[in-house]
Amino acid sequence: MLSEFEIQAISLSLKVALSAVGISLPLAIFTAWLLARRDFFCKPLLDAFLHLPLVLPPVVIGYLLLISFAPNGFIGEPLAQYFSVSISFSWQGAALASAIVAFPLMVRAIKQSLEAVDRNLEQAASTLGANKLRVFFTITLPLISPGIISGVILAFARSLGEFGATITFVSNIPEITRTIPLAMYSFIQTPGAEYQAFRLCIISIGIALIALMASYWLENNIQHKIRGANTK
Amino acid sequence: MKIKLSAKLNNFELSIDTCVNDTGICVIFGRSGSGKTTLINLIAGLIPSSNGHLSYADQCFYDSDKKINIPVHKRDIGYVFQQARLFPHLNVAANLQYGYLKKHDSDGSFFQQIIQLLQIEPLLHRYPSSLSGGEQQRVSIGRALLRKPKLLLMDEPLASLDQPRKRELLPYLEKLNKILKLPIIYVTHSLDEVLYLGDEMLLLEQGKLILQGDVEFVWNHPKMRPWLSTDNQCALLHASVFEQHPKYALSGLDLGDEQILWVKKINQPLAAKVRLRIYARDISLTLTKASQSETSIRNIFLVTIIQINLQDDSASIKLALGSNMLWADITLWALEALQLRVEQQLYAQIKGVSINPYDWANH
The missing domain is CATH 2.40.50.100 (RNA polymerase II/Efflux pump adaptor protein, barrel-sandwich hybrid domain)
Structure with a gap:
């Protein structure tokens, strides 16, 4: 049903998107917590900086990544020298580009749900002997889980669709960095490949629908739990 | 209990210096805005004091000179809020167990005693959103008690309930102090609750303690007259x-x-x-x-x-x-x-x- 080429593109896209979401989630929760709960001197600056990827053209992000992670770039050079790791022109690079582009979406969703948490419940937990860490993991985190899920889904969708930063940073290398959007782009560039492009288009819609339905189901389930479903 | 505290919170100043009995129910009475809730929040450590000393039994919670300030979760104090504040994502049993230390109750008899006393056994598997206001408040009292606090603070625990629910809950509160021998500091502006529960009484006005003593003494004191409106002077x-x-x-x-x-x-x-x-x-x-x-x-x-x-x-x-x-x-x-x-x-x-x-x- 699916050609080997399509399966490669799909699995690469999923791998990139899932890794992008996976690495940025803990950092996104921490950043959202900083922005929602802490007051510090350079908070507006951090907030603005965080939203940059949302407004910058993706190609700019790709370019910045390219020059900093290049073998002689200011991150790429020490990375290669001390850890012999290079992420430019690899799927890890694609994941990093996607993570950066999707990061503000994730932080915004989590921050909003953090701001909606009833602080009185956290206060009550502390009078019951829970230290700050326990309060966070047993009260705050469960209460913001719908926000985390919608943040994750948003970021996942954004990562799946990432094009500009990816092609600039890691190029369009078959089997290595050619995700679904890049593969589609290649087909569109090739005369007579309209059918293949159309098939990828349908596949994209399918993945998006599945992701949206999964998030709907998950969120509903969790909302139900948080609001207190009765088991009677 | 030694209370010598002062605090400043946006335009409001509270300054109290007194001693309160370590047994019985001490009622803090006053108009809204007189600093009642502020005072017990200071005792619980939920808001910071700016100055003073606070100790209960032989435990010092706060001392500005000695730079002691025990954080909320380490003060052995139970707190029942005006709203029940049950955790919505946990069922009643899990709410009750949140502050419960199994090692202090190896045979589970204390747990049983509390759920019997407050009659919450039939509610254990339900979620807070399906409970009535009175039931929620009973669970929240049970939750605070199961931590085995040495002192219980209650901030108008009946104020958000309607009259029948209040009458339903009052006898439970009375039992707490007598059966568990747990001293209670009880904030209220209801004279009914003072009559029912109070042993000692503190009258607060604009962040100052203006009268303290037995409930009978304070109640019949001329300074108390403004609170007893002409049609319910008693x-x-x-x-x-x-x-x-x-x-x-x-x-x-x-x-x-x-x-x-x-x-x-x-x-x-x-x-x-x-x-x-x-x-x-x-x-x-x-x-x-x-x-x-x-x-x-x-x-x-x-x-x-x-x-x-x-x-x-x-x-x-x-x-x-x-x-x-x-x-x-x-x-x-x-x-x-x-x-x-x-x-x-x-x-x-x-x-x-x-x-x-x-x-x-x-x-």
Whole structure:
């Protein structure tokens, strides 16, 4: 049903998107917590900086990544020298580009749900002997889980669709960095490949629908739990 | 408990320096905005004090000189809030167990005692959103108790409930202190709750302690008058059950000095101590004593006028009845006609039916 080429593109896209979401989630929760709960001197600056990827053209992000992670770039050079790791022109690079582009979406969703948490419940937990860490993991985190899920889904969708930063940073290398959007782009560039492009288009819609339905189901389930479903 | 605290919170200043009994129920009373909640939040450590000292039993919670400030979760204090604040994502059992330490209750008997005392066994598997307000508050009290605190703070725990729910919950609160021997600091602006629960009473106004003492002392003190509005002015009396009437559903209460007050039947054993509220509007005054066959009034006492307070449309007369004190409201017309003056002796008549089940409490 699916050609080997399509399966490669799909699995690469999923791998990139899932890794992008996976690495940025803990950092996104921490950043959202900083922005929602802490007051510090350079908070507006951090907030603005965080939203940059949302407004910058993706190609700019790709370019910045390219020059900093290049073998002689200011991150790429020490990375290669001390850890012999290079992420430019690899799927890890694609994941990093996607993570950066999707990061503000994730932080915004989590921050909003953090701001909606009833602080009185956290206060009550502390009078019951829970230290700050326990309060966070047993009260705050469960209460913001719908926000985390919608943040994750948003970021996942954004990562799946990432094009500009990816092609600039890691190029369009078959089997290595050619995700679904890049593969589609290649087909569109090739005369007579309209059918293949159309098939990828349908596949994209399918993945998006599945992701949206999964998030709907998950969120509903969790909302139900948080609001207190009765088991009677 | 030693409380010497001051704090400043946006335009509000609180400064309290006192000692509170380590047993019984201490009621903090005052208008809203007088600093009641601020005071117990300071005790719990939920808001920072700017200065002072706080210690309970031999444990110091806060001392600005010694730089001691034990964080909330390490103070052995239970807190019941005005709203139940149950965790919505946890069921009742998990809510109860949140602060519960199994190692302090290896056989689970304390857990059983609490859920029986508050009758929450049937609710254990339900979620907070499906509970009524009264049930939620019972669970929240249970949750605070299961932490085995050495002191329980309650911030108007009944204020968000309707009248029937309040009546449903009051007996539980009374039991807490007596059965668990747990000292309670109880914030309220309800005189009913003071009557029912209070042993000691702190009267707060604008962040200052203006009166402190036994509930009877504070209640009958002139500084308390503004809180007892003219139509529910009342006096608090100590009494003990002296006899039950053999024929009628009446109980005779000994007010001391062999003065017997007959009221609607109080189902308590002989010699049980009760606290009684008598409204000023239920007392009338007469210069001559009618015999019991001429009047419906069963309770006629010889009293002495201590004080006469004139108001716009009536007069409040403060009366001494043995060691007790009463207030009587009469019209200005009656005051003039009877030519009442301070130190005069006369008779106070109290209708036996005017004292309802909500006007007395075990004590």
